[in-house]
Amino acid sequence: MLSYFEDLPEKEDLLQDSDCCGNGCTNCILDNKPRPSKRVLLAGKRNVILSYTKFRLLRRQTLESGSDGQVLLLHFAHAAEEDGEGAEDTVLDIPPGHHVMMRVGSLLRPYSPYWSDFVAKEFRILVKLQPEGPMSRHLQAVQPNDLLEFRGPIGQYVHEPQPAKCIYIIAQGVAIAPTLPLVRQVLDNEDDMSRLWHLVCARDLQHVYFREEMLEFAQFWNYRSCLYLPHQQCDSPACQEAGHCAQECPQLRSNLRYKETAKVSRLDASELGNHLNPAIPGQRVLIVAGDSRFQKIMAQFAMQSLDVDPANIYML
Numbered sequence: 001m002l003s004y005f006e007d008l009p010e011k012e013d014l015l016q017d018s019d020c021c022g023n024g025c026t027n028c029i030l031d032n033k034p035r036p037s038k039r040v041l042l043a044g045k046r047n048v049i050l051s052y053t054k055f056r057l058l059r060r061q062t063l064e065s066g067s068d069g070q071v072l073l074l075h076f077a078h079a080a081e082e083d084g085e086g087a088e089d090t091v092l093d094i095p096p097g098h099h100v101m102m103r104v105g106s107l108l109r110p111y112s113p114y115w116s117d118f119v120a121k122e123f124r125i126l127v128k129l130q131p132e133g134p135m136s137r138h139l140q141a142v143q144p145n146d147l148l149e150f151r152g153p154i155g156q157y158v159h160e161p162q163p164a165k166c167i168y169i170i171a172q173g174v175a176i177a178p179t180l181p182l183v184r185q186v187l188d189n190e191d192d193m194s195r196l197w198h199l200v201c202a203r204d205l206q207h208v209y210f211r212e213e214m215l216e217f218a219q220f221w222n223y224r225s226c227l228y229l230p231h232q233q234c235d236s237p238a239c240q241e242a243g244h245c246a247q248e249c250p251q252l253r254s255n256l257r258y259k260e261t262a263k264v265s266r267l268d269a270s271e272l273g274n275h276l277n278p279a280i281p282g283q284r285v286l287i288v289a290g291d292s293r294f295q296k297i298m299a300q301f302a303m304q305s306l307d308v309d310p311a312n313i314y315m316l
């Protein structure tokens with residue numbers, strides 16, 4: 001079996017300022033050096049993504065193409081043929097809550113996989129293209145078979161199943177993607193008695209991604225979700241006049257599936273307090289996925305309304 005230090009090439013220890021994407025990520029690569037995990041060490045293999053490695057685009061799917069930009073689903077596989085010998089001694093480990101850095105020339109941008117396969121060395125990301133964004137321009141043009149470079153995993157979140165916790169996961173828009181592995185990690189472990197509240201903020205129902213996955217999660221006793229859709233608007237005259245649907249709008253209700261709960265409002269401190277459930281024991285943990293402004297606001301709301309210890313707040 002490889003020891004920790006054998007698995008960590010010396011050059012990985014020497015992170016330079018230029019390895020940071022400059023986006024002000026909460027979990028900057030300079031403070032969260034990609035390291036081999038226990039899982040990789042136990043497998044006696046090398047994590048193929050610890051240094052920049054080529055991945056081939058297998059699939060590109062456009063999920064949305066509207067006035068507020070395009071959303072792409074990109075599925076990558078390790079390009080073993082580019083890696084020379086030893087590719088069979090590698091795995092791909094991107095733990096839940098961790099992101100990877102994409103590099104195109106000198107341009108670096110972080111992305112958070114929502115699915116990865118340890119043995120097949122594949123992963124998927126959901127990308128919202130930003131108008132005028134340099135990486136967005138590049139991704140707009142990528143096609144299946146193209147090679148792109150990634151490095152990681154970067155992050156600090158670690159979930160301990162015991163003792164059972166009350167975990168609040170708040171996601172904004174496409175940033176719901178990296179929260180899926182966090183939910184699966186709890187639900188897939190029968191011995192994990194932690195409870196999950198998955199609170200998803202989006203413009204409207206059309207901008208809620210992964211509804212199917214959330215419906216699957218809803219079959220578990222320890223999972224609850226709520227959608228916050230402040231701009232939900234159907235074509236009824238009353239909702240058109242109000243600028244958004246009423247909470248009890250029949251069209252909205254008919255578009256919701258079994259066990260889906262939605263509110264036509266923003267998630268604020270008082271609404272967050274409705275999920276407190278003080279009778280349920282367990283340490284409160286908050287995980288926020290979204291842009292930095294959203295993360296800061298939600299952390300403040302949670303400290304006020306859920307009594308979460310700042311030490312148990314994680315920003316993805």
Ligand SMILES: Cc1cc2nc3c(=O)[nH]c(=O)nc-3n(C[C@H](O)[C@H](O)[C@H](O)COP(=O)(O)OP(=O)(O)OC[C@H]3O[C@@H](n4cnc5c(N)ncnc54)[C@H](O)[C@@H]3O)c2cc1C
Nearest residue numbers: 025099109110111112126127128130133134135136291316
């Ligand atoms: C830890 C981390 C993980 C991320 N994971 C993902 C991911 O899985 N999928 C994804 O699509 N993006 C993700 N991002 C954002 C991503 O890294 C890029 O910023 C984004 O793809 C745009 O890159 P760009 O070079 O085209 O534009 P940039 O030059 O980065 O941005 C162009 C403009 O868009 C704004 N902008 C950038 N991102 C957002 C956003 N999310 N919401 C609102 N405005 C924004 C910027 O402030 C800027 O004004 C993540 C960011 C961080 C910090």
